Amino acid sequence: xxxxxxxxxxxxxxxxxxxxxxxxxxxIIEMNLGFLGLQFSFGLQQSxxxxxxxxxxxxxxxxxxxxxxxxxxGLLIQPLIGAMSDRTASRWGRRTPYFxxxxxxxxxxxxxxxxxxxxxxxxxxxxxxxxxxxxTMEPYRAYVSDRLSxxxxxxxxxxxxxxxxxxxxxxxxxxxxxxxxxxFDVNAVxxxxxxxxxxxxxxxxxxxxxxxxxxxxxxxxxLPLSEDxxxxxAAKSRSxxxxxxEIWDAILTMPMTMxxxxxxxxxxxxxxxxxxxxxxxxISRSVYGETNPLSEGFRRAVLDNGVLGGFYxxxxxxxxxxxxxxxxRWGAAATHSACLVAAGIGMFAIPHISDKAxxxxxxxxxxxxxxxIMGNPYIILSNSIPPERTGVYMGIFNMMIVxxxxxxxxxMPLYFNTLLGGDARNVLxxxxxxxxxxxxxxxxxRDPRPEKIPAMP
Numbered sequence: 001x002x003x004x005x006x007x008x009x010x011x012x013x014x015x016x017x018x019x020x021x022x023x024x025x026x027x028i029i030e031m032n033l034g035f036l037g038l039q040f041s042f043g044l045q046q047s048x049x050x051x052x053x054x055x056x057x058x059x060x061x062x063x064x065x066x067x068x069x070x071x072x073x074g075l076l077i078q079p080l081i082g083a084m085s086d087r088t089a090s091r092w093g094r095r096t097p098y099f100x101x102x103x104x105x106x107x108x109x110x111x112x113x114x115x116x117x118x119x120x121x122x123x124x125x126x127x128x129x130x131x132x133x134x135x136t137m138e139p140y141r142a143y144v145s146d147r148l149s150x151x152x153x154x155x156x157x158x159x160x161x162x163x164x165x166x167x168x169x170x171x172x173x174x175x176x177x178x179x180x181x182x183x184f185d186v187n188a189v190x191x192x193x194x195x196x197x198x199x200x201x202x203x204x205x206x207x208x209x210x211x212x213x214x215x216x217x218x219x220x221x222x223l224p225l226s227e228d229x230x231x232x233x234a235a236k237s238r239s240x241x242x243x244x245x246e247i248w249d250a251i252l253t254m255p256m257t258m259x260x261x262x263x264x265x266x267x268x269x270x271x272x273x274x275x276x277x278x279x280x281x282x283i284s285r286s287v288y289g290e291t292n293p294l295s296e297g298f299r300r301a302v303l304d305n306g307v308l309g310g311f312y313x314x315x316x317x318x319x320x321x322x323x324x325x326x327x328x329r330w331g332a333a334a335t336h337s338a339c340l341v342a343a344g345i346g347m348f349a350i351p352h353i354s355d356k357a358x359x360x361x362x363x364x365x366x367x368x369x370x371x372x373i374m375g376n377p378y379i380i381l382s383n384s385i386p387p388e389r390t391g392v393y394m395g396i397f398n399m400m401i402v403x404x405x406x407x408x409x410x411x412m413p414l415y416f417n418t419l420l421g422g423d424a425r426n427v428l429x430x431x432x433x434x435x436x437x438x439x440x441x442x443x444x445x446r447d448p449r450p451e452k453i454p455a456m457p
Contacts, residue, residue: 020147020148020149020223021149022149022152023147023148023152023220027219027220028148028152028155028156028159029159030215030216030219030220031143031144031147031156031216031219031220032144032156032159032160032163032216033163033212033215033216033219034099034103034136034140034212034213034214034215034216034217035140035160035163035164035167035212036163036166036167036170036208036212037103037167037205037208037209037210037211037212037213038103038106038133038136038137038140038167038209038212038213039163039164039165039166039167039168039171040167040168040170040171040204040205040208040209041106041110041129041133041171041205041209042133042164042167042168042171043167043168043169043170043171043172043309043313044110044171044174044201044202044205045070045126045129045130046168046171046172046276046309047171047172047280047302047305047306047309048198048201048202048302049066049067049122049126050063050067050276050277050278050280050281051198051280051293051298051302052113052114052116052122052194052198053066053119053122054293054298055189055192055193055194055195055293055294056116056118056119056122056192056193056194057119058119060278060281060416060422060424061412061413061416061417061422062413063277063278064273064274064277064408064409064412064413065409065410065413066119066122066123067126067273067277067405067409068406068409069123069126069127069129069130070126070130070133070134070402070405071273071402071403071405071406071409072402072406073127073130073131073133073134074130074134074137074398074399074401074402074405075398075399075402075403075406077131077134077135080244080247080395081098081134081135081138081139081395084098085098085138085139085142086142086246086392087246093221093222094139094142094143094146094222095139095140095142095143095146095222096139096143096217096221096222098135098136098139099135099136099137099139099140099143099213100213100214100217101135102131102132102133102134102135102136102137102139103132103136103209103210103213103214104132104210105128105129105131105132105135106129106132106133106136106209106210107132107206107207107209107210108128108132108206109125109126109128109129109130109131109132110129110202110203110205110206110209111202111203111206112125112128113125113126113129113202114194114198114199114202114203115199116192116194117192118192134398136213137398138394138395138398140160141157141160141378141394142394143222144156144157144160145394146222146223147220147222147223153379155324157375157378157379158320158321158323158324158375158376158379159320159321160374160375160378161316161320161323161371161372161374161375162316162317162318162320162321162371163317164313164316164320164370164371164374165313165314165315165316165317165318165319165320165367165370165371165374166313166314166317167313168309168310168313168316169309169310169311169313169314169316169317170310171201171205171309172305172306172307172308172309172310172313173306173307173309173310174197174200174201174204174306175195175197175198175201175302175303175306176303176306176307176310178197178200178201179197179303184196184197184200186296186299186300186303187296187299193294195299246392247392247395247396250392250393250396251396254393254396257380257381258381258393258396258397260441260444261377261380261381261397261400261442262400263441263444264377264438264441264442264444265377265397265400265401265403265404265438266400266403266404266407266438267404267434267435267437267438267441268340268373268404268434268435268438269400269401269402269404269405270404270405270407270408270434271344271347271430271431271432271434271435271438272373272431273404273405273408273409274408274412274427274428274430274431275347275366275427275428275431277412277427278424278427278428279305279308279350279424279428280298280301280302280305281301281424282350282351282424282425282427282428283301283304283305283308283350283356283359284297284298284301284424285423285424285425286350286351286352286353286354286425287301287304287353287354287355287356287359288300288301304356304359308359308360308363311360311363311367312363312364312366312367312370313367313370314367315363315364315366315367315368315371316367316368316370316371316374317371319339319367319368319371319372320371320374320375323335323339323371323372323375323376332376332377332379332380333376333380333442333443334443335372335376336372336373336376336377336380336439336442337439337440337442337443338439339368339369339371339372339373339376340369340372340373340435340436340438340439340442341435341436341439342364342365342366342368342369343365343366343368343369343370343435344365344369344431344432344433344434344435344436344438344439345362345365345432346362346363346364346365346366346369346432347362347366347428347429347431347432347435348362348428348429348432349361349362350362350428351424351425351426351428351429369435377397377442378397381393381394381397412427
């Protein structure tokens with residue numbers, strides 16, 4: 001037997017001594033409530049960062065480069081935090097210290113972002129905001145895997161997906177709600193052309209991000225580690241060199257299923273990153289015939305995208321819960337593939353719609369795809385990785401998410417004005433093609449067959 005297999009058996013024996021009790025539906029929802037605030041933050045970024053850069057004077061081709069903070073901090077921080085949390089055995093838990101600190105950093109970034117006077121200031125603030133998001137994200141996913149028994153883990157990850165849909169739905173709809181229900185003026189801007197409704201939405205996000213994560217921590221605490229588990233963790237070096245070595249070793253010994261998921265992630269996340277960056281510009285052209293980011297037509301397109309994003313995230317919220325029995329019956333891979341096809345068709349359709357009322361039809365497909373993206377790949381992943389290395393592998397899996405985003409940021413400016421004619425509508429067509437490619441790739445990965453672990457004497 002390999003050393004890795006012996007370590008896995010030892011870890012499973014150690015954590016089995018501390019039985020994972022079944023949690024009620026309410027407790028599983030409460031432990032994932034922090035995802036509401038975390039995803040409200042991501043929703044604000046997806047729907048507002050590109051317009052903020054445009055308000056401050058950026059051109060469309062440079063938008064992906066200005067968004068590098070998210071992919072780069074994810075690439076650098078999540079694997080490192082994952083490996084560190086695997087080696088942590090503090091009195092507050094393995095994961096809690098990390099995602100609590102990340103929540104504080106995220107709140108600071110959210111509050112400061114709409115106050116940015118220049119593009120450089122916005123870029124620097126985005127680095128702080130994304131660092132907080134990424135410090136929080138990976139330990140949170142590992143916390144769910146640690147805390148729930150095998151038969152409850154599917155619901156745990158899909159409930160995270162549901163809160164992703166709900167949190168982002170609220171973030172997308174917040175500016176429109178302020179205009180239509182609270183009487184805010186869509187054309188009221190500060191001295192840097194940033195709308196007042198944007199500033200208010202980010203302030204709400206700063207409060208929500210911290211309070212929801214704090215609630216999850218207080219209501220559903222991590223399980224105490226057994227003495228055997230503590231001994232295994234204590235035997236590991238906590239130096240930076242050892243942590244980086246752990247990441248490298250985990251990459252070299254990565255399960256085959258996880259390697260196959262990398263190709264799916266390449267197409268899937270390149271498409272999603274491009275969609276978030278350019279959907280507003282596509283709507284501005286197709287619905288309003290407008291290219292000027294300082295025009296009222298563009299600001300209306302931002303609000304329309306907010307309603308559209310709110311709608312597809314609402315679809316994702318409902319669909320994530322409905323996918324629980326579907327994933328159990330068909331398998332997570334087949335379910336995910338079907339949802340990616342629906343998302344690809346939706347992205348194809350948006351550039352060809354000139355009446356904003358019809359945008360809701362393709363948004364259904366995008367909502368189904370988004371619900372599946374935030375849940376089903378993690379089900380496939382959690383069934384294929386050794387449990388004692390959950391943190392580091394969740395971090396490495398995030399590298400497979402952010403690397404396509406980095407690739408998008410590096411390549412999109414090279415062909416946006418040439419191959420795509422400087423037209424955001426062509427970007428969304430490309431996104432549709434890539435989502436269909438991702439749907440084919442996930443069927444290649446499939447669900448892994450659980451390896452038999454020899455019975456302990």
